Each structure stands twice: as C-alpha cells, then as structure tokens.
Amino acid sequence: MEPSNTFLSETLHSGVEVVGQPMPGVESAALGILIGTGVRDEGDRPPGISRFSEQMMFRGTESLDARALSEQFDMLGIDYDSSSGIESTLFSAVLLGARLPRAADLMADVIRHPSFPEEALENVRVLLLQERRQREDKPIQRVFDFLRRHFFENSPLGRDVLGTEDSLEEINRGDLVQYWHERYTADNVAISVAGKFDWLPLLKQLDRLTSSWNRGAGRSGFTTLPPIASVHCIEKDTAQEHLGMAFPGVKIGDPRYYAASVLAQALGGGTNSRLHQEVREKRGLAYSAAARFDALQETGLFRLYVGTSAERAHESVEVVMHELAKLESAGISEEELRLARTKLRSALVMRSESTYARMSANLRSWWFEHRLYDLDEVKARIDAVTVEQVLDLAGDLGMTNNLTVVALGPRSKNELFGDSVSAPA
Amino acid sequence: MPVAKSLTRQQSVFHAHRLENGLQMIGQSIPGVQSTASIFWVLTGTRDESPETIGVSHFLEHMAFRRTQHRTGQEVDRAFEEMGAENNAATSKEMTFYWARVLAQEAPNAIELLAELTHPALTEEDFEQERPVILEEIARYEDQPSHVLTDLFFHDYFGNHPLAWEVLGTKDTISSLTIDQMRQYWIHRYGATNVLFSIAGVFDWDAVVRQVGSLTANWNVGNGNRQLFPPAFSPRMRVHRRDKFFGEQVAIGVPSVSARDERYWAAALLASILGDDTGSRLYWALYQEGLAEFATANLLSYEDCGSLLVHISAQPDTARTALEVARKELQRIQDFDVEQEELDRAKAKLTSSVIIGGESTNERVFGLINSWLTRGQLETLEETREKIDAVRLEDMRVLVEELPVAPVQATSAVGPMAAEDLET
Numbered sequence: 001m002e003p004s005n006t007f008l009s010e011t012l013h014s015g016v017e018v019v020g021q022p023m024p025g026v027e028s029a030a031l032g033i034l035i036g037t038g039v040r041d042e043g044d045r046p047p048g049i050s051r052f053s054e055q056m057m058f059r060g061t062e063s064l065d066a067r068a069l070s071e072q073f074d075m076l077g078i079d080y081d082s083s084s085g086i087e088s089t090l091f092s093a094v095l096l097g098a099r100l101p102r103a104a105d106l107m108a109d110v111i112r113h114p115s116f117p118e119e120a121l122e123n124v125r126v127l128l129l130q131e132r133r134q135r136e137d138k139p140i141q142r143v144f145d146f147l148r149r150h151f152f153e154n155s156p157l158g159r160d161v162l163g164t165e166d167s168l169e170e171i172n173r174g175d176l177v178q179y180w181h182e183r184y185t186a187d188n189v190a191i192s193v194a195g196k197f198d199w200l201p202l203l204k205q206l207d208r209l210t211s212s213w214n215r216g217a218g219r220s221g222f223t224t225l226p227p228i229a230s231v232h233c234i235e236k237d238t239a240q241e242h243l244g245m246a247f248p249g250v251k252i253g254d255p256r257y258y259a260a261s262v263l264a265q266a267l268g269g270g271t272n273s274r275l276h277q278e279v280r281e282k283r284g285l286a287y288s289a290a291a292r293f294d295a296l297q298e299t300g301l302f303r304l305y306v307g308t309s310a311e312r313a314h315e316s317v318e319v320v321m322h323e324l325a326k327l328e329s330a331g332i333s334e335e336e337l338r339l340a341r342t343k344l345r346s347a348l349v350m351r352s353e354s355t356y357a358r359m360s361a362n363l364r365s366w367w368f369e370h371r372l373y374d375l376d377e378v379k380a381r382i383d384a385v386t387v388e389q390v391l392d393l394a395g396d397l398g399m400t401n402n403l404t405v406v407a408l409g410p411r412s413k414n415e416l417f418g419d420s421v422s423a424p425a
Numbered sequence: 426m427p428v429a430k431s432l433t434r435q436q437s438v439f440h441a442h443r444l445e446n447g448l449q450m451i452g453q454s455i456p457g458v459q460s461t462a463s464i465f466w467v468l469t470g471t472r473d474e475s476p477e478t479i480g481v482s483h484f485l486e487h488m489a490f491r492r493t494q495h496r497t498g499q500e501v502d503r504a505f506e507e508m509g510a511e512n513n514a515a516t517s518k519e520m521t522f523y524w525a526r527v528l529a530q531e532a533p534n535a536i537e538l539l540a541e542l543t544h545p546a547l548t549e550e551d552f553e554q555e556r557p558v559i560l561e562e563i564a565r566y567e568d569q570p571s572h573v574l575t576d577l578f579f580h581d582y583f584g585n586h587p588l589a590w591e592v593l594g595t596k597d598t599i600s601s602l603t604i605d606q607m608r609q610y611w612i613h614r615y616g617a618t619n620v621l622f623s624i625a626g627v628f629d630w631d632a633v634v635r636q637v638g639s640l641t642a643n644w645n646v647g648n649g650n651r652q653l654f655p656p657a658f659s660p661r662m663r664v665h666r667r668d669k670f671f672g673e674q675v676a677i678g679v680p681s682v683s684a685r686d687e688r689y690w691a692a693a694l695l696a697s698i699l700g701d702d703t704g705s706r707l708y709w710a711l712y713q714e715g716l717a718e719f720a721t722a723n724l725l726s727y728e729d730c731g732s733l734l735v736h737i738s739a740q741p742d743t744a745r746t747a748l749e750v751a752r753k754e755l756q757r758i759q760d761f762d763v764e765q766e767e768l769d770r771a772k773a774k775l776t777s778s779v780i781i782g783g784e785s786t787n788e789r790v791f792g793l794i795n796s797w798l799t800r801g802q803l804e805t806l807e808e809t810r811e812k813i814d815a816v817r818l819e820d821m822r823v824l825v826e827e828l829p830v831a832p833v834q835a836t837s838a839v840g841p842m843a844a845e846d847l848e849t
Contacts, residue, residue: 024457025456026457026784027784028784066713067709070703070704071704073704074704074771074773074774075773076777077773077776077777077778078777079777079778094781095777096781120713124715125715126715127712127715127718130715130717130739130740130743133671133740134671134718134738136672137569137570137672138569140568237669239564239565239567239568240561240568270502270506271502272503272506277499281502281554284554284555284556284557284558284561285557285561286558287558287559288565307561307564307565308561309557309561309564339503339506342506342507342508342509343506345509346508346509346527346528350459350460353458353460353785354784355784
C-alpha cells in the first residue's frame with residue numbers, strides 16, 4: 001500500500017495556515033506547530049532570547065502551572081518536544097490519533113497563553129547557563145558550534161542559539177513577554193498534522209483555538225551575506241583531534257537542491273561514501289568520517305566531520321582536502337550518482353512510514369516553499385539529477401576556496417594544516 | 426475527511442520456526458507498510474569474552490564489514506547502497522546484531538547479505554587494517570564524559586564479573602588481541618543454535634524460511650551455552666577525578682530485575698516514575714530546579730540480573746546538592762509514597778510508546794526479539810499493553826521491599842571534583 005498522497009491545507013480565520021496528510025493504517029498522529037522565529041531573528045534583543053522563550057513555554061500557562069501541564073501531557077501518553085533553531089521554533093507531539101484533540105488544546109494553551117512565571121525564569125536561566133558550560137565537555141558538538149559561528153561570521157545565522165553568559169544573566173520577564181508578543185503571532189506560524197485524524201473537526205477546533213490570535217509584523221525577510229573562508233584551531237587536551245569543515249550549499253527550493261543532496265551522499269553520506277572509504281576503510285584514520293548538507297531559507301551549507309588521532313590528524317586533513325579537490329574538479333561517477341539516487345529514494349519512502357517524519361517534512365516545505373510534495377514528485381526530482389549538474393554545482397560552490405575549518409584537539413594550527421589549507425589569515 | 430478504514434499496522438500476523446540446524450526464526454507481517462526490517466541476532470557479547478580478549482565481540486562485528494566469504498568490505502558497503510538500505514550492526518554486553526531495513530522488494534537481498542556478515546573472512550590483513558579504527562572509536566568515547574562514566578560505573582558496580590567489561594575493549598586488550606583469538610571466539614559463539622533471525626514488515630514467510638534455511642544450511646550447529654553466574658553487589662562510593670572535564674557525572678546503581686523477571690514491567694514503571702525524561706520525580710527535583718542539566722533513571726536488564734541506574738550530569742557548583750537530592754528521591758521511593766496517579770501517568774506514557782512504536786518496522790523487529798528472548802513467545806502490542814496495565818501499586822511496593830533502592834547504593838562519579846567535595 002502506498003502512503004497516502006492526499007494533502008489537505010486550509011487557512012484559518014486568524015490567518016494561521018494548516019496542512020494535513022492522512023495516513024491509512026496508522027493509529028498515531030503527529031502534530032507540529034512551527035513559529036517563524038529563531039536566533040537569526042533576535043535582532044537587537046539579548047542573544048539567546050529565542051531559545052529562552054521557547055524553554056519558558058512549558059513552564060506554565062494562565063490556567064495551568066508547570067506541573068499540572070506536564071501531568072496532563074503525560075496522561076495523554078504524548079511524546080512531546082520543542083526546539084528552537086536558527087530560523088524556526090518547533091513544538092511537536094506524537095500520540096494516539098484518538099487523543100489528538102486534547103493534545104491540540106494543550107499545545108494551543110502552551111503557545112497562546114504562557115504565563116512566564118518569575119520563579120521558573122530563574123530555573124531556566126540556570127539551566128541554560130549550565131547547558132552552555134556543559135558544552136565544554138562535548139567536543140563534537142562544539143566543533144559544529146564553532147563551525148557555524150565562523151562560517152556565518154557576519155550574519156545573524158552564525159549567532160549562538162544559547163546566547164552569551166552575559167545575555168543569559170540579563171534577560172528578564174519583560175524581554176521574554178515582548179519577544180513572545182512580537183514573534184509568536186498568527187501571521188508567523190504554520191501547523192502540520194499527519195497520521196490518524198479527522199480533518200474537519202480538527203480545523204474547527206484549531207479555528208476556535210486561534211480565533212483571538214493577534215497578527216504582527218508577519219514573516220521576517222532575510223538576506224544573507226556570503227561566507228568567509230577561515231581556519232580556526234582550538235587547542236584542547238582531548239583524546240582525538242576533532243575536525244569540522246564547512247563550505248557553501250544551496251538554499252531550500254533551489255533547483256540544485258537534489259544535486260546537492262547527491263553530492264553530500266557521494267562525499268560522506270554512508271559507508272560507501274568517499275570520506276568513509278578513504279579516511280576510515282583504506283587508512284584507518286578515524287572511526288567517524290562523514291558529510292551532510294543542510295539547506296536554509298536563503299543559503300545552505302555542507303558540513304564534514306572527522307574524529308582522528310592527534311598523531312595522524314595532519315594526514316587526515318590532507319586526505320579530506322584531496323577528496324574535496326578531486327570532487328570539485330572531476331565531480332562524481334555515473335555509478336556514484338546511481339547509488340546516491342537509490343539511497344535517497346529509498347530513504348524518502350522509508351521515512352514516509354513515520355507520522356512524525358511526514359508531519360515535519362510537510363511543515364518545512366509548506367513554511368519555506370508554500371507547497372507540498374508527494375513522494376513521486378520528489379523521486380522524479382532525485383532521478384533527474386545528472387553527473388554534469390553535480391560537477392557544475394561543485395564548481396559553482398567553490399568547495400576548496402570557500403572552506404571554513406575548525407579543529408579542536410591537542411594539535412596546533414601549523415601541525416595540523418601546514419600548507420594544506422590556504423585561507424586568508 | 427475521515428481516514429479510510431483498512432487494516433492497521435497493529436493488526437499483524439506472527440510467525441516462528443526453528444531450522445534443523447537450531448537457528449530460530451521469528452517474524453511479524455505488518456499491513457500497510459512498504460519496508461521490511463530484518464536482523465541476525467547473535468547471542469554473544471562482552472560477557473562471553475575472557476579477560477585477555479575484552480572487546481573481541483565488537484571488533485569481530487567490525488570485521489564483517491571488512492570481508493565476508495564472498496565479498497570485500499567495499500562490495501558489502503556497495504551492496505547495501507544498491508538496496509538503498511538503512512543498515513547497521515552493534516554489539517553490547519549480551520548480543521551482537523546485524524540489521525537492515527529496506528523496501529520490501531529488496532528484502533531477500535538484505536537477508537542474504539546479513540547472513541554473510543555473520544561469517545566474516547577474518548583475514549590477518551583485514552584485522553590489522555581495522556585495529557586502528559577500533560582504537561579511534563575508543564578514543565572518541567574518551568572525549569565524552571557520559572560514556573566515561575558508564576564504563577567506570579560498570580567496573581565499579583560489577584567488579585570482577587564479565588558484565589563489568591567495556592564493550593569496545595581497552596587500548597591494551599585491543600592492541601594485544603590476535604586474529605587467532607578472534608577466530609576461536611567466532612567458532613565458539615557463532616553457531617546456528619546461538620543465532621536468532623527476526624523479520625518485520627512485508628514478506629512471504631514461507632519464502633523467508635526457505636531462503637534462511639538454504640543460506641544457513643552448512644553453518645556449524647555450535648553450542649550457545651553462556652556461563653551465567655550472578656554478580657556480587659558492592660555498594661560503595663567511588664569518585665574518579667578527571668580534571669579535563671568541566672562537569673561532574675554521577676551514577677547511582679542498585680540491583681533490579683533481570684529481563685526475564687515477572688516483575689519486569691513493575692520495575693520499568695518504577696524507573697519511569699523515578700526518572701524518565703519528562704515529568705518524573707528526578708525531572709522535577711533536579712532538572713526543573715536547575716540543579717542538574719540531565720537526571721534520569723533507567724532499568725538495565727540482563728539475562729540473569731539487572732540494575733536500576735540513575736545518571737546525573739551537573740556542574741561542580743551544584744553536583745553535591747544534586748546527588749543529595751537524588752538520594753532523597755530514591756529514599757522516598759523506598760518509603761513508598763508513590764501515588765496511583767503517578768502510576769497511571771507512567772502507564773499512559775509506556776503503553777502509548779509501545780503502540781506508536783509498533784507502527785515502525787524497525788521497532789517491531791527489535792521488539793519481537795525482546796519478547797522472544799525474555800518471555801519465550803511473541804506478544805501482540807495489545808498483550809504487552811495489558812501486562813503494563815495489570816501492574817498495581819502493591820506490586821511496586823513489594824518490588825522495592827525485595828530489591829531496595831535505598832539506602833544501600835553503589836555510586837560512581839567522574840569529573841573535576843574531589844571525593845571530599847562530592848561526598849555528603
């Protein structure tokens with residue numbers, strides 16, 4: 001049985017947009033609410049306010065305190081979560097479809113009527129400060145943090161989601177309420193549901209829940225600046241040298257999106273990829289050697305990670321640089337293209353069996369492209385990628401010239417890179 | 426628009442079969458999906474090793490991806506790629522598995538390749554090529570404090586028992602391991618009687634039985650007996666100072682039920698009430714209070730023993746208080762102030778995750794193995810739900826009487842703090 005390709009969409013009276021995809025044969029439903037706000041939208045506000053606000057939402061509403069809220073969620077057997085990122089904030093829940101209406105009520109209460117209680121604010125402040133400090137003990141995550149910061153050096157996209165020690169100390173209730181009031185508005189939100197649900201009653205319910213939702217400035221526009229190539233070395237007494245690299249990708253909706261996905265797959269998408277084969281299988285330089293590609297609203301980036309022994313870190317850098325240069329000048333083979341397509345198609349279909357995955361894929365494509373893709377259309381786009389397109393893309397991106405490199409570990413910049421990476425000082 | 430009526434993924438059909446060579450096969454057909462997940466599950470892991478060969482199970486699992494009897498490592502990787510597979514292998518204290526999930530039409534190819542992986546070529550050259558990769562994997566985890574804590578905790582808690590040993594081995598054991606030791610280990614542990622095959626999703630069971638039968642026809646029957654002896658519990662506090670870490674990681678462990686114990690669900694619900702990651706007692710007392718950035722309780726259940734493990738991650742300025750509060754929470758459980766509402770919430774969470782998890786072919790294929798190995802039968806999700814629902818407060822009260830969670834505990838800590846700064 002094919003997963004349903006029935007897509008439903010509706011704009012509520014408040015202006016809130018809702019998309020739905022029924023999935024025959026499942027008992028679960030996934031609900032997602034995307035708020036179009038993230039670290040890049042913080043502007044002159046204290047850094048970290050986006051995450052701080054999101055963390056406060058479950059700490060109490062006008063009618064329920066944090067504990068009552070948590071107990072009600074738990075009684076519904078909901079797996080719920082919230083996360084705030086670079087350009088969006090997501091509230092999600094997966095539960096038995098029959099209980100979806102109760103979950104929608106609760107989620108709406110959380111988002112529409114948070115009370116931002118003072119005592120919880122102090123706890124969240126402490127937790128966020130702890131989380132910042134705890135990152136010192138997470139070298140891989142730190143490499144990716146530094147990588148994004150430097151890759152987007154002059155752009156709000158490079159801001160730290162957790163803010164700074166100072167900003168976390170200074171954020172007060174007024175700041176949070178104002179941020180929520182300005183950013184959590186009816187014209188800056190989308191809702192997605194997938195799985196087992198009754199569409200019309202759900203719409204009626206959501207219409208009621210959002211009827212008094214204020215509008216604001218709407219979605220924020222965004223222009224990005226070109227990334228600046230640079231090399232950074234953080235010397236630290238770790239067991240491994242942790243290497244991260246980033247180079248530009250394409251944005252969401254770019255016609256070359258699937259060529260970029262193929263490129264990432266061939267470079268470092270799995271055990272058959274070039275990085276895995278050259279760095280791990282042939283030379284035993286690392287346990288992890290991988291690459292991935294992420295698209296954002298106005299830009300995109302490829303990221304590579306290799307965790308290698310200090311003694312052999314320089315060799316790892318050379319192997320990776322060599323592979324990037326080869327890919328840039330010669331692209332990929334027909335065989336690699338065929339395998340990458342197979343992998344991407346299969347992953348797409350398998351992901352589509354999950355209500356959460358359908359919900360979040362629909363939410364993202366509706367939010368960023370204002371349309372939904374059925375599986376056949378995505379498959380056709382994957383199949384349309386050619387080796388020429390991948391080669392052109394690799395050339396256009398200027399992979400080796402636009403490279404941001406971060407190394408965290410015992411080795412110095414000179415020991416690691418010598419002349420393998422030439423970048424402006 | 427109402428959703429069309431059709432068979433749901435929960436309404437499925439079970440299969441079980443034992444091949445002549447002793448290999449056990451189990452399966453579940455799931456309507457309405459397009460993928461099929463399959464696994465060869467070998468009943469061998471770190472606890473089946475010897476002190477000289479710690480880490481051999483895991484190293485052996487890696488060797489499957491270096492060369493099988495018929496394919497080079499690159500051909501293995503490529504074959505999975507050709508199928509568009511999600512695939513992996515993993516090793517733990519008690520098992521080693523080779524798993525793949527593919528679109529249904531590729532399932533026979535996946536099964537063939539997985540069967541091959543259990544019979545690696547084990548050449549000396551491949552062995553030497555893989556050794557540095559294992560050493561890198563060990564180094565990778567040395568940089569992750571929570572993994573360092575887990576390894577230390579197992580040593581402290583299980584003492585001389587094989588469950589104490591690191592799954593990855595140590596730099597010493599991996600550096601001195603020989604290919605002959607690995608071959609011997611493989612011969613002893615990879616016989617057909619020690620292997621379980623499981624499949625979930627879309628497939629023709631008779632065809633699967635024929636295929637696995639012919640793929641494994643010439644396998645050694647083997648002898649899968651595992652040496653079982655109970656670990657001794659040594660309740661002490663051990664503080665391992667590591668100045669290179671910023672945060673303090675603390676583990677508190679007490680004996681709990683084995684995976685086969687009838688009290689398993691009572692223990693699982695108790696662990697959930699104490700420390701699951703939303704709405705539990707530790708969540709409110711430690712996480713929400715800002716005392717720890719992470720505080721959970723988990724049930725670790727093995728074939729013949731088990732442990733309830735509390736894991737706290739805190740900054741040095743709050744770690745001591747966090748540990749005190751966690752101990753208080755364990756004492757409250759021991760004094761048994763658990764209320765019916767808490768139990769009801771824990772049940773709602775657990776049953777709902779069982780039912781929703783059942784929609785995924787991956788979760789089902791592992792769930793089947795779990796139910797077969799621990800209860801000797803395949804359970805429908807509904808049967809599992811009923812067992813969870815049947816747990817009463819009284820069962821949990823009796824459980825903590827029989828297996829106390831306080832005040833006698835084993836505690837391990839790792840981080841920048843000295844014992845006297847953490848000890849209360």
